[in-house]
Amino acid sequence: MRRQNLALVMAALAAHGPSSRAEVAERTGLTRAAVGSLINELAAAGLTTDLGLAPSGRVGRPGTALALSEQGPAGLGLEIGVDHLGACVLDLHGTVRTWVEIEAPNRGRAPRDVLAELGDVAAAALQHAAAQGLHPVGAVVAVPGLVDAAHGTVEQAPNLGWHAVPVAKALAEWLPAPLRPVPLEVENEANLGALAELWHAASRPTDFIHVSAEAGIGAAVVIDGRLFRGARGFAGELGHVPVHPDGPQCSCGARGCLEQYAGEQTVLRACGLSDAGGDRIKALTDQALGGNPRVLGALEEAGRALGTALAGAVNLLDPSALVLGGAYAELGEWLLPGMRKELAERVTVRPWSPEALQLSELGRRGPLLGAATVTIRRIIENPARYADWRNTHERNAVGR
Structure with missing residues (x-):
């Protein structure tokens, strides 16, 4: 019961911001005495802070305003992309306090070298967080591939060229000393992008399909506010749904996969931008804004392929929304028309509104x-x- 009540108080402070004990009691249904005791326990753990007297507009002595702490425990996110590495630190309010991102050509690179450099990125983020009085108490690594979350292993990441890489175990060697006792997990980047939409995006429904792209195409399904993982945790491999069964061979070994029609490399090749350096999505956007007919045609074809693949998912799952995230969010202006056309033609057994196809507000920051x-x-x-x-x-720590 006490554990549940502690969670009630934390949830009330997270949802409503600074509040008096009386306001927390009113919102949770707990007595003021119980709230006072619970607040003391949360404060002892460094989770809440006292902001001083705060007039409530009510008759009587003003209460003390309480809030989640802006210092102390924090969350660390790490990301391994095909072309970049990243780290960020969030405080208990969900506010980004540190963001570090560097370009890194990771395709085909030895996992050990990638993880060593990710350790350096984590150290930079940790140093900046520590200067603000924050210390991460959990870390999660986003990876573009099939992940065995229970063992912290990347089973397959075709666009990195990784197979059966024990990321959690190997990365621990390269993390700065203060992070080594911290729980470390590994998760698919599309899943994390979907959870970010659920937790951070305004007015997002509790059931939707989130589609994202970097070098590959990933998707995640959220049902009743929960991530649907599938029997083995591998749900969401939209990039390898066949669009044309007799199409070109994919890196996964099958033919006609969506990635062969709407993946980054395919679109760049169709546009003649395969050798573009730096931010290739920005290069595509700039060319599309300039009216390059080759680029506009390639993006229209990619949109139609995405619409074809997603029509099946809509008919099967009946989501409230389809959310385009990652690089797709930046290319949405040119992808959406083709997607809407295919969805309108193929989702015929149930009502479907074009407004249900939405662009992520988080874009490539999501994972x-x-x-x-x-x-x-x-x-x-x-x-x-x-x-x-x-x-x-x-x-x-005292024992050591």
């Missing part, structure tokens, strides 16, 4: 933001578990 938010959500939903972990960690 990294989602990775950092995982830890914050867990603390808010189960502060007692965090307090237990903190006490154990401190005892172990």
Whole structure:
């Protein structure tokens, strides 16, 4: 019961911001005495802070304003992309306090070298966070591939050229010392992008399909506010849904996969921009804005392929929305017309509104933001578990 009540108080502060004990009691249905005791426990764990007297507009003595702490425990997100590495730190309010991102050509690169450089990026983020009084208590790594989350292993990441890489175990060697006792997890980047939409985007429904692209195409399904993972955790491989069964061979070994029609490399090749350096999505956007007919044609074809693949998912799952994230969000102006056309022609057995096809507000920031938010959500939903972990960690530190 106490664990549940601690979570109620944390949720009330997270949802409503600074509040008096009386306001928290009113919102949670707990007594003021119970709230006072719970607040003391949360404060001892470094989760809440006292902001001083705050007039409430009511008769009587003003209450003390309480809020989630802006210092102390934080969430760390790390990302391995085909062309970049990133790290970010969020405080308990879900506010980004540190964001570090560097270009890194990771395609075909040895995992050990990638993870060593990611360790350097994490160290830079940790140093900046520490200067603000923050210390990450959980870390999640976003990776573009099939992930065995239970073992922290990347089973397949075709666009990186990785197979059976124990990322969590190997990365621990390269993390700065303060992060080594911290729980480290690995998750698919499309899943984290979808969770970021659920947690951070305004007015997002609780059931939707999130589609994102970097070098490959990933998707994630959210049902009733929960991520649908599938029997083995591999749900969402939209990039390898066949669009034309007799089409060109894909890197996965099958033929006619969506990635062969709407993947980044395919679109760049069709536009004659395969050798473009730097930010290739920006190069595509600039060319499209300039009216390059070859680029406009390639993006229209990519949109139609995406619409064809997603029509089946809409007919099967009946989501409230389709959300284009990642690089697709930046190319949405040119992808959406072809997508809408295919969806209108192929989703015929149920009502379908063009407004249900939406662009992400988070874009390419989604996976990294989602990775950092995982830890914050867990603390808010189960502060007692965090307090237990903190006490154990401190005892172990004293023992050493």
